[in-house]
Amino acid sequence: MKLLAALSGGVDSAVAAALAVEAGHEVTAVHLALSEAPEALRSGSRGCCSREDARDAARVADVLGIPFYVWDLAAQFREDVIDDFVAEYAAGRTPNPCLRCNEKVKFAAVLDRALALGFDAVVTGHHARLDNGVLSRSVDLQKDQSYVLAVLSPSQLAATVLPLGGITKDEVRRLARERGLGVADKADSHDICFIADGDTAGFLRTALGEQPGPVVDALSGAVVGHHDGAYGFTVGQRRGLKIDKQDGVPRYVLSIEPVSRTVTVGTQEALDVDTVRTGAPVWSSPRALPLACTVQLRAHGMVHDCTVTAMVTAGATAGATASGDGWELRLTDPARGVAPGQAAVLYDGDEVLGSATIREALLIG
Amino acid sequence: MAYLDHAASTPMLPEAIAAVADAMARAGNASSLHAAGRRARRTVEESREAVAAALGARPSEVLFTGGGTESDNLAVKGLYWARRSPSRTRVLASAVEHHAVLDAVEWLVAHEGATVTWLEVDRLGRVHPEVLEAAMGPDVALVTVMWANNEVGTVQPVVALAEVAHRHGVPFHTDAVQAVGQLPVDFAASGVDAMTITGHKFGGPLGVGALLLGREVAVTPLLHGGGQERDVRSGTFDTPALAGLAAAATLATQRQPIVATNLAALRDDLVRRVLAAVPSAVYNGDPVHRLPGNAHFSFPGCEGDSLLLLLDARGVEVSTGSACSSGVARPSHVLVAMGQDEETARSSLRFSLGHSSTPADVDALLEVLPGAVERARRVPVR
Ligand SMILES: Cc1ncc(COP(=O)(O)O)c(C=O)c1O
Numbered sequence: 104m105k106l107l108a109a110l111s112g113g114v115d116s117a118v119a120a121a122l123a124v125e126a127g128h129e130v131t132a133v134h135l136a137l138s139e140a141p142e143a144l145r146s147g148s149r150g151c152c153s154r155e156d157a158r159d160a161a162r163v164a165d166v167l168g169i170p171f172y173v174w175d176l177a178a179q180f181r182e183d184v185i186d187d188f189v190a191e192y193a194a195g196r197t198p199n200p201c202l203r204c205n206e207k208v209k210f211a212a213v214l215d216r217a218l219a220l221g222f223d224a225v226v227t228g229h230h231a232r233l234d235n236g237v238l239s240r241s242v243d244l245q246k247d248q249s250y251v252l253a254v255l256s257p258s259q260l261a262a263t264v265l266p267l268g269g270i271t272k273d274e275v276r277r278l279a280r281e282r283g284l285g286v287a288d289k290a291d292s293h294d295i296c297f298i299a300d301g302d303t304a305g306f307l308r309t310a311l312g313e314q315p316g317p318v319v320d321a322l323s324g325a326v327v328g329h330h331d332g333a334y335g336f337t338v339g340q341r342r343g344l345k346i347d348k349q350d351g352v353p354r355y356v357l358s359i360e361p362v363s364r365t366v367t368v369g370t371q372e373a374l375d376v377d378t379v380r381t382g383a384p385v386w387s388s389p390r391a392l393p394l395a396c397t398v399q400l401r402a403h404g405m406v407h408d409c410t411v412t413a414m415v416t417a418g419a420t421a422g423a424t425a426s427g428d429g430w431e432l433r434l435t436d437p438a439r440g441v442a443p444g445q446a447a448v449l450y451d452g453d454e455v456l457g458s459a460t461i462r463e464a465l466l467i468g
Numbered sequence: 469m470a471y472l473d474h475a476a477s478t479p480m481l482p483e484a485i486a487a488v489a490d491a492m493a494r495a496g497n498a499s500s501l502h503a504a505g506r507r508a509r510r511t512v513e514e515s516r517e518a519v520a521a522a523l524g525a526r527p528s529e530v531l532f533t534g535g536g537t538e539s540d541n542l543a544v545k546g547l548y549w550a551r552r553s554p555s556r557t558r559v560l561a562s563a564v565e566h567h568a569v570l571d572a573v574e575w576l577v578a579h580e581g582a583t584v585t586w587l588e589v590d591r592l593g594r595v596h597p598e599v600l601e602a603a604m605g606p607d608v609a610l611v612t613v614m615w616a617n618n619e620v621g622t623v624q625p626v627v628a629l630a631e632v633a634h635r636h637g638v639p640f641h642t643d644a645v646q647a648v649g650q651l652p653v654d655f656a657a658s659g660v661d662a663m664t665i666t667g668h669k670f671g672g673p674l675g676v677g678a679l680l681l682g683r684e685v686a687v688t689p690l691l692h693g694g695g696q697e698r699d700v701r702s703g704t705f706d707t708p709a710l711a712g713l714a715a716a717a718t719l720a721t722q723r724q725p726i727v728a729t730n731l732a733a734l735r736d737d738l739v740r741r742v743l744a745a746v747p748s749a750v751y752n753g754d755p756v757h758r759l760p761g762n763a764h765f766s767f768p769g770c771e772g773d774s775l776l777l778l779l780d781a782r783g784v785e786v787s788t789g790s791a792c793s794s795g796v797a798r799p800s801h802v803l804v805a806m807g808q809d810e811e812t813a814r815s816s817l818r819f820s821l822g823h824s825s826t827p828a829d830v831d832a833l834l835e836v837l838p839g840a841v842e843r844a845r846r847v848p849v850r
Contacts, residue, residue: 131781172777212848219847220774 106226107217108132110163112156114286115228117163118275121282122266123226124167132171134160137180159286183207185297189310192334195359196444200295206254224262232268236260238387240453243271250402253448253458254385304335316364318346321357333359333366339374339440375437378467381429381447381459388456398432401445408435430459469783470832474822475618481671487715491708498705512705515714522717524654531679531697536645536666539679540568543641543662546687547610548576560603560611562587562595563805569612569643592754593622593806597632604636615644619789619802620753621762630659639685645669649720650759661685672716676709731821732760738830739763745838761821770844772816778840784833789818
């Protein structure tokens with residue numbers, strides 16, 4: 104096949120490209136320039152684009168003996184990922200920018216371009232298995248990235264090659280060393296690539312300004328403190344709450360209301376939810392509803408047993424198919440700290456079934 | 469394989485390779501007083517005389533440097549520093565200069581209190597002497613306009629422009645990097661005060677060049693040290709590189725008339741065939757005042773990046789003419805200055821021929837170009 108390898112400058116995409124070359128594919132490499140000011144982004148950040156990363160990516164391509172180009176997708180990345188990230192926080196939700204980047208940039212803008220240029224598929228270094236269009240968890244559960252790939256549609260998956268799903272991160276590093284790839288021991292990335300110092304709250308404060316508001320206790324209804332911006336909080340968060348001494352029981356963020364900027368807090372038990380409602384899903388492996396399966400409600404989160412039913416969202420047009428509307432997930436046992444904006448990803452064992460954005464989470468009992 | 473990117477770097481002439489290898493086999497620092505040093509010095513000075521003779525300069529007017537970028541920086545910053553006073557801080561530069569000039573000027577503006585007037589060009593990329601005349605004034609420290617443009621190949625009326633500058637008593641620098649070997653270049657006859665050349669554009673080695681500098685022209689150094697070059701440039705002479713530079717300068721200028729005739733014929737054939745194969749293509753630049761090896765097109769509806777990738781995959785090597793260090797393509801400032809919109813500017817490709825080009829290179833291009841254009845049109849525009 105003619106494959107387009109996205110090289111981030113990290114070890115995973117380097118080994119993925121190497122394996123594709125060794126499998127006999129005709130591979131061309133691109134590095135995505137995602138920052139409008141390349142030096143501003145921290146080296147080694149996930150999928151991102153400091154000058155050092157660009158050089159590392161070019162070195163990998165040269166060692167593999169494949170063509171290498173830089174594609175400037177900075178404007179698109181800003182619009183679809185960074186601006187979306189800020190807008191979601193401003194609306195009181197907790198977005199996952201890596202997921203958004205996969206959905207809008209890597210497997211949309213890049214894939215479309217690749218197909219138009221005559222490539223058959225893109226190859227990336229994500230840790231997830233993809234066999235015959237079936238997406239499932241990596242054998243390395245610590246590194247599994249199936250959660251952030253679950254937004255891909257069957258047609259996107261059909262034009263994607265993920266060579267690393269069957270091997271562990273340690274094996275990836277060993278393969279890189281064996282092939283003389285200089286990035287073999289490059290540090291793993293963890294943070295959000297466009298927030299160079301890892302200070303998400305500071306980044307949002309710069310983007311949104313101070314937006315002070317009240318912190319309200321769910322039980323008493325009383326104002327128990329104030330905050331500088333509701334965007335500094337996520338459902339389930341305890342850190343950073345400056346509130347009056349309560350009854351000695353720790354308080355957690357239960358919900359965020361962006362218009363009145365109210366952050367509502369309560370005890371840990373009050374975080375329990377048993378019902379999750381979502382926006383329109385993307386099915387990677389379509390199933391009929393109702394459906395008993397498991398669901399993961401945040402990156403690196405636990406899985407919960409659940410039953411999925413179709414939920415006709417308010418305002419949905421008449422005649423819309425049930426699968427085009429949201430899901431209602433009934434959890435067998437309550438889950439704690441479910442944040443609107445994150446994805447609900449359905450699994451059957453290790454196999455990904457589909458993904459949808461969480462709109463609300465409640466305790467119905 | 470077809471190499472159509474001679475403007476980026478042209479293969480070394482065998483005679484230049486031999487001259488470099490010869491000099492490399494001999495030890496010696498040209499500043500040393502013993503026999504080995506004298507031998508090296510002889511090579512350096514013979515190289516200087518050869519470069520001077522090839523380009524119509526006196527030997528004392530040849531300052532060796534580490535290439536075009538250094539020569540441009542030395543000329544722009546050095547002339548500015550030497551002439552700046554509280555009432556003389558303005559730099560006049562054409563809007564289509566290479567980044568080695570452009571960024572040096574912008575650095576002077578950002579850090580050294582300079583101001584700049586960018587001299588506008590017409591749709592063909594030419595700076596008119598009247599435009600320069602209108603921009604002149606008592607506050608001008610220097611004027612810099614390139615001899616020939618590296619992207620679209622437009623040749624500037626350098627003699628007339630230098631005259632305007634001199635009428636106002638202002639020194640004139642020209643970046644002649646693309647001109648040497650393709651056009652007749654005579655430093656003295658041109659009347660310019662400072663001229664940049666670099667070896668790898670005319671069959672010499674990479675990383676070596678010269679600034680030709682009139683004897684009376686004051687320039688403040690960039691590099692301080694042993695003062696090897698008229699105290700304007702320091703650093704131990706790279707004797708082998710200079711021997712290669714001299715061999716290439718001699719041959720390239722000797723062969724220039726015949727090379728130019730052949731290149732122009734080959735280029736005209738390329739242009740005719742591209743326009744026939746892709747009727748929507750737009751031929752950019754000046755059809756008359758033009759480097760004989762340059763052909764530059766816009767392909768509306770395509771991105772130059774896509775075309776480059778598709779041609780590269782088929783063994784045809786070309787340039788979009790505007791890659792920056794990170795490899796991220798920006799719309800060319802040259803094309804924007806010539807009045808193209810950003811989208812058209814992004815749709816451009818440069819084909820540049822040189823001394824080793826053959827009709828087979830043009831055939832190879834035409835074999836793959838129509839298919840590449842058709843495919844590139846289907847790529848979503850960013
Ligand atoms: C017009 C022009 N000026 C300056 C340069 C820089 O020369 P060098 O590569 O020797 O630094 C180039 C080519 O790269 C050029 O085309």
